[in-house]
Amino acid sequence: MLPEFNLLTPQTLAEALDMLAESAPDAVPLAGGTNLIVDLRDRRQCPAVLVNVAELAELRGIRQENGHVVMGGGTTIAEMLNDPLIAQHAPVLQDAARIFANPLVRHRATVAGNLVYGSPAANTPPPLLVLDAEVELASQAGVRRVPLDDFLVGVRETACRPAELLTAVRWPTPAQHSAAAFRKVGLRKSDAIAVLNVAVRVTQRADGVCEQTRIALGSVAPRVIRARAAEESLLGQPLTETAIAEAARLAAEATRCISDIRGSADYRRRVTEVLVRRLLTQVAGEVK
């Protein structure tokens, strides 16, 4: 049995923001429910009010706008997986969506929910971090944009304030000569929480010199992190085997792993190095 709460169903975003503000901090938005309903059942959250934002048109849709891809926060993982714009501009996000939980969850779970929940093992933050994504947070006070890297704070902790709603995720349309990759290690191929996951993106000049690198690591720290020292080590040089090996070593050094039911800290650190090396090698060959 779920605990008791009042359920409100706003018709517009403005109405939803009013409802959230009126009952803050004791109101939470409900979209896919794949985290929230389970938390309610287990009494990890007991809000007095749920505001059902699942049907709000303002949170839907994926479009291009001023050199950016803008994805509504209510976009489900299944929608992301089938969207032609995402396929064209962010296939790395689809690699993460393809192995997101299972098909039943993918039909309900939303990208906003995946980010706001603040799990260090979540699938969408690593690819979105390497895409330099920002999140749009709306409240009665207006809309603010926060880089995803500042939004993620700790285990189940984000920069989202009470009465704020994550309405969209946006990132610059990646350059043509940029390539990205994602890999998740789980205890089985599907329907598994990540032991760790890694996303990388590299932009190279025609002569092979690296102009920009992004490396994001999940499940190896209290939040999904960027391996900045590793990224910087590759700048201005060609992606040789030696340079890639050094970047992978630095990435593993950036982790703050714990041992848990899914893997030991030592295993996570070692596999981080291996995966970063493999993914960088893969994208170095792919960049046009």
Next chain:
Amino acid sequence: MSRHTISVTVNGSAEYVDVPSNMTLLQMLREKLALTGTKNGCEAGECGACTVLLDGEPVNACMVLAVEVDGREVTTVEGLAHDGQLDVVQQAFVEEGGVQCGFCTPGMLISAHSLLDRNPHPTEEEIRQALVGNLCRCTGYTRIVRAVQKAARGRV
């Protein structure tokens, strides 16, 4: 706690149900509409025993609030057979022995049904991917996959 009167089409018939805000779709189906074919397993979106179609898409009924299906269409395992005739997926499960204890079967049938609607000729890998969210703890997966393959041939 708020109460809501919702109108929902379940297996083709219009239902008007009075539900409290904290009732899940799974509870509504089983306790209000006596449709006990949909099973209560993990209540956490991991086992798929409660799989139903919501506007044609397979979802875990344990993680959907009843209020959310207001104005929408739900299909449960009871909606697959017509006029006492099993549908082709159900018949294939019977013929191939795709059932052991039976607890996962309603969810398996709904997921398989949804797959074949989208992809009438799935490969074995596509069948396994479509059933990833439906766990069979008797581990009878081989026969379940075979049953879906047979159903695919039968639908042609």
